Amino acid sequence: MSKKLNWIDEELQNLQEVGLYNKIRTLSSPQGAWLVVDGKRVLNFCSNNYLGLANHPRAIAAAQEAMQQYGLGPGAVRTIAGTMDLHLQLEQRIAAFKRVEDAITFQSGFTANTAAIPALVGKGDIVFSDELNHASIIDGCRLSGATIPRYKHADPQALGKTVREEEGHYRRGLIITDGVFSMDGDYPPLDKITEIAETYDLMLMVDDAHGEGVLGEGGRGIVDHFKLHGRVDVEEGTFSKAFGVVGGVVAGNARIIEWLRQRGRPFLFSSAVTVPDVAATLAAIDILEESTELVDKLWANAAFFKAEMLSLGFDTGLTMTPITPVMLGEVTLAREFSRRLYTENVFAMALGFPTVPVGLARIRVMISATHSKGDLEQALEAFAKVGRELGVIG
Ligand SMILES: *Cc1c(COP(=O)(O)O)cnc(C)c1O
Numbered sequence: 001m002s003k004k005l006n007w008i009d010e011e012l013q014n015l016q017e018v019g020l021y022n023k024i025r026t027l028s029s030p031q032g033a034w035l036v037v038d039g040k041r042v043l044n045f046c047s048n049n050y051l052g053l054a055n056h057p058r059a060i061a062a063a064q065e066a067m068q069q070y071g072l073g074p075g076a077v078r079t080i081a082g083t084m085d086l087h088l089q090l091e092q093r094i095a096a097f098k099r100v101e102d103a104i105t106f107q108s109g110f111t112a113n114t115a116a117i118p119a120l121v122g123k124g125d126i127v128f129s130d131e132l133n134h135a136s137i138i139d140g141c142r143l144s145g146a147t148i149p150r151y152k153h154a155d156p157q158a159l160g161k162t163v164r165e166e167e168g169h170y171r172r173g174l175i176i177t178d179g180v181f182s183m184d185g186d187y188p189p190l191d192k193i194t195e196i197a198e199t200y201d202l203m204l205m206v207d208d209a210h211g212e213g214v215l216g217e218g219g220r221g222i223v224d225h226f227k228l229h230g231r232v233d234v235e236e237g238t239f240s241k242a243f244g245v246v247g248g249v250v251a252g253n254a255r256i257i258e259w260l261r262q263r264g265r266p267f268l269f270s271s272a273v274t275v276p277d278v279a280a281t282l283a284a285i286d287i288l289e290e291s292t293e294l295v296d297k298l299w300a301n302a303a304f305f306k307a308e309m310l311s312l313g314f315d316t317g318l319t320m321t322p323i324t325p326v327m328l329g330e331v332t333l334a335r336e337f338s339r340r341l342y343t344e345n346v347f348a349m350a351l352g353f354p355t356v357p358v359g360l361a362r363i364r365v366m367i368s369a370t371h372s373k374g375d376l377e378q379a380l381e382a383f384a385k386v387g388r389e390l391g392v393i394g
Contacts, residue, residue: 043347048242049244059244077267094249099224101257104260114140115267128149129150130151134182176206185323203234210241233252237251246273294369297369301371333390351364
């Protein structure tokens, strides 16, 4: 009997023992304020569907219409089979929406990062990376072969110090930070980071995955929020969060985008997203450009929920956005809290080490524009009940 795969059983057993085994819940409904999860109807606070676009009638209709005209698949990679005008249209529309020169789309936000970073830096180069940056940034940095000094989270002074220490020791340099950090819902002082990039003539990239559709005028993202148009070289983004679909994008300086069309490996060696994805994303951009109503509702919901949680006595951490962490400390407490919320028909995820530091376990509440006042009130009641049962609040 071959033993060569026994190590997997041991590793999985180990994950279960330390409580890191992921058991994935099965949904049998569209994304929205309410879900059917494992057959049970629950209030949803887990998704990144900030604006409800994942199940928007206009996006669905646009996808259906585009399929009539273009069918489903792109056939092959764009550099070989040619590119559909639909994909080009999406790139022009997202660049205009973000008020930048140009954009290139990818299969996902994850691949956008693994495309862009190794195209910009390589051996002998340097990436100054926020210590809490997303896994796809970390993987992109590793693929590049550059050296990767990490700086203290969202701290321009620490970044400046590291930049000065490394001066003269590299060929090209790049600063990378997440826009909104998804575990805490905070964002860095991008204006200060931009000043450092300009002072030391470094390229600057921000990953706006949780900022698009949320921050800035009508959801134009973190660069728009800080009014830094033309000063941040690269905005990486995703269509899988507020846009409600799937796909990645790199937007910004036209020279960089042109370079990525030549040298972004996932662009050259992996096919583009399908026709309905592109059409639905275009509809999402239409909806965002027509009105700020959904973005305004998202922020109003978040302000209401957060204020009520604070007055109940909960600690909502560092959040500056609709991502609302409920700080609980020990991971066992966070898990029990999440389990009891679920029996109250509230679906909200517990996060513990290694996703967040030891001792900073939490429930992460993802607020959406789809939640009604009544939904939020029902959730607040459940949080109050479970919080008192478990002695978290008085
Ligand atoms: C979700 C996320 C991504 C990945 O986006 P996908 O399109 O889902 O692959 C990249 N970066 C950050 C910061 C994210 O939060």
